[in-house]
Amino acid sequence: MKRLANAIACVLVGAVGLSALDYERFKTGEELFKRCIPCHGRYANEKPMGKDRDISRLDEKEISSKLSAYSLGRTTGAMEAQASLLDQDKIDALSIYIANMHAKYGEELFVLRCSGCHGKDASKSAFGKSGIISELDEKRTMEILSSYQNGVYAHGSTANTMKGRAVALSNQEVLELARYIDSIRKAKTQTPDDAPKN
Numbered sequence: 320m321k322r323l324a325n326a327i328a329c330v331l332v333g334a335v336g337l338s339a340l341d342y343e344r345f346k347t348g349e350e351l352f353k354r355c356i357p358c359h360g361r362y363a364n365e366k367p368m369g370k371d372r373d374i375s376r377l378d379e380k381e382i383s384s385k386l387s388a389y390s391l392g393r394t395t396g397a398m399e400a401q402a403s404l405l406d407q408d409k410i411d412a413l414s415i416y417i418a419n420m421h422a423k424y425g426e427e428l429f430v431l432r433c434s435g436c437h438g439k440d441a442s443k444s445a446f447g448k449s450g451i452i453s454e455l456d457e458k459r460t461m462e463i464l465s466s467y468q469n470g471v472y473a474h475g476s477t478a479n480t481m482k483g484r485a486v487a488l489s490n491q492e493v494l495e496l497a498r499y500i501d502s503i504r505k506a507k508t509q510t511p512d513d514a515p516k517n
């Protein structure tokens with residue numbers, strides 16, 4: 320069990336690009352996020368108390384500055400009470416967790432269920448038949464996977480193999496995978512110029 324957890328941790332640090340220190344914060348954030356789940360959902364993409372705020376779409380900086388504003392009482396509402404319990408370390412941990420959680424779930428799913436045929440970095444043609452899926456953006460992957468689920472996407476005799484895999488996925492898993500595959504695409508197309516500068 321522990322070995323598996325460690326193996327996943329290594330994969331995560333590699334692909335999502337978190338340093339070991341950031342990974343510590345990520346784990347702390349994962350713990351803290353448990354109390355956010357009742358309103359924001361396990362994947363941070365539910366409408367809290369019916370309000371249209373999908374926090375899974377925010378980047379780390381946006382999450383951090385919103386939480387700071389709440390904790391300083393600059394904005395009022397349901398979140399003010401939540402955020403008053405947070406100090407800067409907790410805000411950092413939550414921000415890094417929320418901003419990277421999708422890549423983590425997506426990566427775990429991909430390694431378990433897809434990489435055998437599509438390659439570890441999604442850049443192998445499955446059975447020499449499929450396209451290179453790391454070239455697909457989030458929207459396109461979602462479209463294709465739901466087409467397989469409905470049995471209408473087939474460009475070869477191998478389509479049934481892929482259909483079986485797609486049908487086994489929940490909507491949430493489709494979303495997580497599409498986001499993860501998109502993150503590989505972005506990492507690959509990133510030129511030295513838009514690479515983050517430290």
Ligand code: HEC
Binds near residue numbers: 352368374382386395
């Ligand atoms: C009791 C329900 C509730 C809980 C628990 C809760 N939130 Fe919220 N959250 C909301 C609501 C409602 C909003 C919408 C903004 C508002 O009206 O205050 C919101 C907004 C936010 C926003 C800003 C979204 C935006 O786009 O402006 C962030 C970030 C956020 N929450 C993070 C968290 C984190 C992190 C936790 C856990 C520490 C948490 N929330 C716990 C209800 C909750």
Ligand code: HEC
Binds near residue numbers: 429455464472478
């Ligand atoms: C057993 C091998 C196998 C596994 C496992 C598998 N695939 Fe496939 N996949 C294929 C094959 C073969 C094709 C080409 C099918 C066809 O002819 O339409 C394909 C096609 C695709 C395509 C369309 C690419 C294109 O050419 O447009 C996507 C997207 C895709 N797979 C995603 C996934 C995802 C995500 C997973 C993990 C849940 C997965 N696959 C698991 C074999 C596999």
